[in-house]
Amino acid sequence: MLFSLTRSRRLVPHWRLVLQCRNIKSENTARAAVLDSTISAFRSICGEDNVSVGEAVREQHGKDESVHRCCPPDVVVFPRCVEEVSGLAKICHKHHLPIIPFGTGTGLEGGVGAVKGGVSFSLRSMDQILDLHEEDFDVTVEPGVTRKALNAYLRDTGLWFPVDPGADASLCGMAATSASGTNAVRYGTMRENVLNLEVVLADGTIIHTAGKGRRPRKTSAGYNLTNLFVGSEGTLGIITKTTLRLFGIPEAMVSAVCSFPSIQAAVDSTVQILQSGVPIARIEFLDDVMIDACNRFSRLSYPVTPTLFLEFHGSERSVEEQVNTTGDIIQSNGGADFQWAQDTETRNRLWKARHDAWYAAQALRPGCKAYATDVCVPLSQLPQIIVETKKDLIENKLTGPIAGHVGDGNFHCLMVVDPNNPEEQHHVHLFSERLARRALAMDGTCTGEHGVGLGKRALLCEEMGPMAIQLMHCLKDTLDPNNLMNPGKVLLPRQL
Amino acid sequence: MLFSLTRSRRLVPHWRLVLQCRNIKSENTARAAVLDSTISAFRSICGEDNVSVGEAVREQHGKDESVHRCCPPDVVVFPRCVEEVSGLAKICHKHHLPIIPFGTGTGLEGGVGAVKGGVSFSLRSMDQILDLHEEDFDVTVEPGVTRKALNAYLRDTGLWFPVDPGADASLCGMAATSASGTNAVRYGTMRENVLNLEVVLADGTIIHTAGKGRRPRKTSAGYNLTNLFVGSEGTLGIITKTTLRLFGIPEAMVSAVCSFPSIQAAVDSTVQILQSGVPIARIEFLDDVMIDACNRFSRLSYPVTPTLFLEFHGSERSVEEQVNTTGDIIQSNGGADFQWAQDTETRNRLWKARHDAWYAAQALRPGCKAYATDVCVPLSQLPQIIVETKKDLIENKLTGPIAGHVGDGNFHCLMVVDPNNPEEQHHVHLFSERLARRALAMDGTCTGEHGVGLGKRALLCEEMGPMAIQLMHCLKDTLDPNNLMNPGKVLLPRQL
Numbered sequence A, B: 001m002l003f004s005l006t007r008s009r010r011l012v013p014h015w016r017l018v019l020q021c022r023n024i025k026s027e028n029t030a031r032a033a034v035l036d037s038t039i040s041a042f043r044s045i046c047g048e049d050n051v052s053v054g055e056a057v058r059e060q061h062g063k064d065e066s067v068h069r070c071c072p073p074d075v076v077v078f079p080r081c082v083e084e085v086s087g088l089a090k091i092c093h094k095h096h097l098p099i100i101p102f103g104t105g106t107g108l109e110g111g112v113g114a115v116k117g118g119v120s121f122s123l124r125s126m127d128q129i130l131d132l133h134e135e136d137f138d139v140t141v142e143p144g145v146t147r148k149a150l151n152a153y154l155r156d157t158g159l160w161f162p163v164d165p166g167a168d169a170s171l172c173g174m175a176a177t178s179a180s181g182t183n184a185v186r187y188g189t190m191r192e193n194v195l196n197l198e199v200v201l202a203d204g205t206i207i208h209t210a211g212k213g214r215r216p217r218k219t220s221a222g223y224n225l226t227n228l229f230v231g232s233e234g235t236l237g238i239i240t241k242t243t244l245r246l247f248g249i250p251e252a253m254v255s256a257v258c259s260f261p262s263i264q265a266a267v268d269s270t271v272q273i274l275q276s277g278v279p280i281a282r283i284e285f286l287d288d289v290m291i292d293a294c295n296r297f298s299r300l301s302y303p304v305t306p307t308l309f310l311e312f313h314g315s316e317r318s319v320e321e322q323v324n325t326t327g328d329i330i331q332s333n334g335g336a337d338f339q340w341a342q343d344t345e346t347r348n349r350l351w352k353a354r355h356d357a358w359y360a361a362q363a364l365r366p367g368c369k370a371y372a373t374d375v376c377v378p379l380s381q382l383p384q385i386i387v388e389t390k391k392d393l394i395e396n397k398l399t400g401p402i403a404g405h406v407g408d409g410n411f412h413c414l415m416v417v418d419p420n421n422p423e424e425q426h427h428v429h430l431f432s433e434r435l436a437r438r439a440l441a442m443d444g445t446c447t448g449e450h451g452v453g454l455g456k457r458a459l460l461c462e463e464m465g466p467m468a469i470q471l472m473h474c475l476k477d478t479l480d481p482n483n484l485m486n487p488g489k490v491l492l493p494r495q496l
Helices: A002-009 A014-019 A024-046 A055-060 A082-094 A147-157 A171-177 A225-229 A263-275 A288-298 A316-332 A344-355 A357-363 A379-395 A422-441 A457-464 A466-479 B002-009 B014-019 B024-046 B055-060 B082-095 B147-157 B171-177 B225-229 B263-275 B288-298 B316-332 B344-355 B357-363 B379-395 B422-441 B457-464 B466-479
Strands: A075-077 A099-102 A119-122 A129-133 A138-141 A194-200 A206-208 A238-245 A252-259 A282-286 A307-314 A336-341 A369-372 A402-405 A410-417 B075-077 B099-102 B119-122 B129-133 B138-141 B194-200 B206-208 B238-245 B252-259 B282-286 B307-314 B336-341 B369-372 B402-405 B410-417
Touching (some): A024 A082, A147 A171, A171 A238, A206 B466, A225 B225, A252 A344, A288 A344, A288 A402, A307 A316, A307 A344, A316 A336, A316 B316, A344 A357, A357 A369, A379 A402, A379 A410, A379 A422, A410 A422, A466 B225, A466 B466, B055 B075, B082 B194, B129 B147, B138 B147, B171 B238, B194 B225, B252 B344, B263 B282, B263 B307, B263 B316, B288 B357, B307 B316, B316 B336, B336 B344, B344 B357, B357 B369, B357 B410, B379 B402, B379 B422, B410 B422, B422 B457
Parallel strands (some): A075 A119, A099 A119, B075 B119, B099 B119
Antiparallel strands (some): A129 A138, A194 A206, A194 A238, A252 A307, A252 A336, A282 A402, A369 A410, B129 B138, B138 B238, B194 B206, B252 B336, B282 B307, B282 B402, B402 B410
């Protein structure tokens, strides 16, 4: 393949060349020496208080919400503007220090761990909402702005940003991982809702993926750099600004909960609702184990059977009609106990129960941690994969309630794992690999929305095939020839 | 900037090295000699009848529907399957012959011209519709399948593919140019509707951008290769299969036409319709000159004032409500003569008039050719840019009726140019540059949906800035180090 040539361009830093025959401990010592000499340079850029080598701060920046072990960076910097990010990146580039962007740490695939040491760029101090254009339905945010903060800011404008992965993640972090969540079936994922990005590359260069300040709602101007960085998980550059599409807040929102006699009946209803053209905003599946956990955790009393949580957005009349059409479809599939929630309080309680599924799952086994699988398959494959997966869970005596964004074919097993039981962890790992391969065999993906991070690099190779993986390596080499940007994530090291 | 290193990787073919001090004519002669020896190899791959060096065939493949001059390729090949495309590409790669993919030739920016000679890959013989999955709302098509052919095929399934650029373009060609058109405001552009691509790279390697056969509705698996190729205009690879999202055909469709006292009133109505949450499917602006031309060409009698053509999709009740809300908004902005079309025949006549705008414009000056500008700006900037542009047209005595997809902020001046008047052509060129710069000054783009091709390469540099352009060059070098894929398009040669 022609572009394998690029590999030769990866430069090896001096201190690594010196050490290449020694062990990793020595390498760490050498890096520590380099770091010592750079700390003062970092401080001269972003101020004494915005550079930390304290153990607690480093620990906090070495892990996300996943089960991946904590890999603390050597130092954490807190830049306050893009110029500081660029200046800090230039120092890292000069000294060949890894750069790991850090948003809110709410990722689920170990994306922020400093597996090769280096410098964590915490972007929380860059928290300005810039350039809101109400008439144009767009806004630009810095990387410290979370989705809830943006929506609170927008409250009086009649606009909102609907992409909702559950956690109150930073919007630039959501762009970096190509996040989506419950509203994607109607409003799309980050891929469809990012108009422009400001990115600092590995050498400190600042680029704007759609040209500086540009925000047309569509464009055919050159290569789509925006979507090259969306989902790149910090391995190609640091996102320092995101321009987002906004939407009008619907006049009416109605939520509903409905129980089904079988998984097939719930999924058949989903397909028919989509086929009928109902512009459903959310359609979430919970299996019997998940709804039972939610009942216990959130003090609810839904029937313990496969369940759909639904939400309809639109004008009063349109919502009424959506609800009627959906009600007919659900009834014809044997759905029962169709429960409504129109007032904000009841709706919020309902969706809080759904968003708390993560904690509800963990509460099934006190002292345990949750690990979420994240496959996505074509809709028609959902019943089969869920049934097979539940059988697998039972056969292997694993706790893994299922919740899913079934309108997109995306679902999660929330595996509840004893962090002190390596054997169990190994079993869960094998289970999640079997699940991912089941999805791949059904034309699906090993990750619908959490990203690859550390844990799915081998699965990504199976999913994409060697040629597409080689192309991804070449893109990485082109943008980051020294492998400084969040090294060790997304792509496995190449076989030399 | 670190990735400028990649430039050194561009290899110069032997016959170019030999000739590098001679003139272009000699270069062409040398290429012709290389071609002579490769024709038999081409024929052994795709058959005697599927390789043509006939002048008429070459001429036909050297131009699209734009005013760019015809640049015939040296040879046209008609592969019948991806293996033949790959085999032919390998020969081109070996002999450093340019490769120009050819779909239907309906492009508008000179994308198919063989400006460096070489081999045109006409993909019309690969015209199979593959793997329709009705329940999953997806289908895979070969590059000879046009959007009308697909929709005819889908007619009895209750599904359709809504992206509609006007021309009956091939769907893979639409992916290559990131096309959109009238329905994009509701259903998105090709960027949002391509799930996977099969691509043959410059050296003949076949890749699948989302993994072979995969079609999840969303994914976070690695770098977004799909959207790297969507909009790359044949400069990174040849698209040989596209997997597309499909949509349910709405229960009801209603079209409407409405006249406005001013451009501002028409655009204000558009913004308010979008703000009100009406899920409008089409909202097309025609200025007074355009509606006058359409009246003449299609024997209609709409008032000669700024006009919106609208279309509503949904259930009967939902459409009725959309129409009522829209009617109120339009009335409050002084809109009049709100005319309805619900039956298919009247609707088709109405949209035929809109799609015939191109020919209606040309008919304003018999013997002339149309050239469409294609800027896109944030919605709020539309009135100002249209008013300034009309003033510019009048001051410079140019004929350029305006039609636009105003829901996206995208509009075209259909410039009617005398092909035998170089001075006029020059004036039109200067006008279109002024228009593009006006859009750039308003945070917009020089191309909303036609692509860069030949004519907008310099404007792309202004739009993106030097750093983003350099990154685009590096991506091109990585995927196509010998600059064989549709050379001379999208990016201007780099300043050495």
